[in-house]
Amino acid sequence: MTDELLLQVENLEKYYAQKRSLKEIALRKEKDPVQAVDDVSMEVHSNQSIGVIGESGCGKTTLLEVLMGLEPLTGGDVIYRGTRMSEFDREDWLKYRRNVQIIFQDPFDSLDPKQRVRTVLYEPLRVHGIEDKEQRAREMLERVNLGPPEQFLSKYPPQLSGGEKQRVAIARALILQPDVVLADEPVSMLDVSTQAAVLKLLSHLTDEMGVSLIYISHDLSTVSYVCDSVNVMYLGRLVEGAPTERLINEPQHPYTQALINSIPIPDPYHERETIELEGAPREPIGLGEGCRFRDRCPERMDICEKTPLDTEISEHHQTACHLYYDHEDESTQVSTGGESQPRESVPADGDDQ
């Protein structure tokens, strides 16, 4: 299969202006913005599935919303097959919307209860002027194991179980045969047995249809079933990225280590060493210079008051932490803050088993 560069996320930034009170407006008092996504760089190649993990509020959903064009970016850029989002014209947007699709977290929210499955699946085809709707809709339903298709086409979302709804959402995302699918916690609302089925389906279909996937979640254990590589996000920034198994077995950034150690293991004999992380991340406001994890980091040093740069620690494995680079010429390294290298995402190392 050819390896094409589909999406480049380049120093992407999304700041939200904080609401000001009337008084503050009258006094022309500025408020610091919410730094939801800050200087995030990554690449998506064809046939890749990339995970982005991090705790609540770290900016995952915001990242996807910007990638979808649902929220305007405030800095950096997204480049789709060579064209910059900041310079998209109407036609570029249409093409982009056709080729980049999304699956939302909550299947109960994301489907209109008054629209039959048929309407849900026909809509994207209609928008993009595609004929043979019936044929495509049936095929897609079969692919997501909702058979017989005629039975499901005429159903309304309230008549479907959570897992079935999420399959419909997957069918809707894949029906235009997009290049990239973005998925926001696609299984977190589902039961364990349904969860396994949806994870398998997602992993299988993206492979089979040659669709690339960005999968975001706070839970690495579900991500690891689907993704070849994983990026870790903390307070708007990517702090580590590596092929999935490498990240699980050799996490380098102290935050990644804590995140992995916080996952319970379904084995009563397993003694998990918990690195108890205190508290919660700060509000992403007025973050300033320095490692954003430093207030919770067990390894923190004086140098951590400066922003750590992304460092390649081995092939395809990078992290942004002062533990991992040479501070000899730190003055030149640290001051560049906003110019991290794009993360190269990689296909899986192959089957390690």
Place this chain on the structure above:
Amino acid sequence: MSQPILEVDDLTIEFQTGESSITAVSDASFSIEQGEYMGLVGESGCGKSTIAKALLGALDKNGRIVSGKILYEGEEIQDFTEEEFNEKIRWKEIAMIPQASMNSLDPIQPISRKALEIADAHTDLSKSEALDRFKEAFEIVGLQPSRISEYSFQFSGGMRQRAIIALTLFLRPTIVIADEPTTALDVIMQDQVLNYIKKIREETNSSMMMITHDISVVFETCDTMTVMHSGQVAETGPVTDLYDSPTHPYLMLLQDAFPDIRYPNRDLEVIDGYPPELTDKADFCTFVDRCPWAVDECSQTAPRLESVTDRSVSGDGSDSTHKVACIRKDEVPQLNEERKRQGRTTADGGSDEGDLP
């Protein structure tokens, strides 16, 4: 072993919905010892929350206990009145962290006021002692102690959930019922809460009934577990017994459906089909439509909970606390082995699994 602190005995609970009725819990039995942590596991809708509410006399208005008993310290409480539950049970003896409780806080009073009210009604702690305990609880669930006097609307959803957990735990009741206490939280928050739950157990002698669909949480924090499927108890016993020798087909499949970060390439099991909707007490095995080993007899009678025999451990097993409700309990482990072996051979020839290339 002494008398269990809580015993649920052949409990059947029904909801009236218009003309018809739904049986949410069907002849369920299990028990919890003093100081024991029990996990109640099963998929959405299987009756977990219904049991929890029944223990507190707090079933929804259209619900009623049709038959069976609930014994708290040996006393039957299933027929208690509202007053009796208030006076003798709630908060002090059994306290519950309700499911989806994020929105259950009163928006017009500071959270600390609620804590003081509860402490005042059920303990003789001084005001400052109560607040200190509440602050401590706040801290460990990841909230700043200085924020105890804020209003719930000042908190995000996740923070509200944590405030409620602190509220339920700070009086250290004899039994804590936690209904999906960490489901709405991310893994780090969950870890902090679980650490707190473990800490409580080190410092007090309270028992816990932890309701969740996440078996890894149960394996990590509980001594025993009870697995339900569609209103029926499928299997119950010490977690290590259920882990080592799962005997009910549902539990076997469930274990293999569960993601384990240690084995990201393992094939996940899929449990096909759906649980039946019960209009009456089930007189059949509710897993029959989904069970790979179902036989005719499974739909003719509801299997009774019986001790698991035929295990390597000592004795004849008749006094074992590991119990299962499956008429083929003695054959199923063997059948599962065979199935797995076959599964593996077909998988080599290209299964429906879309795993790594």
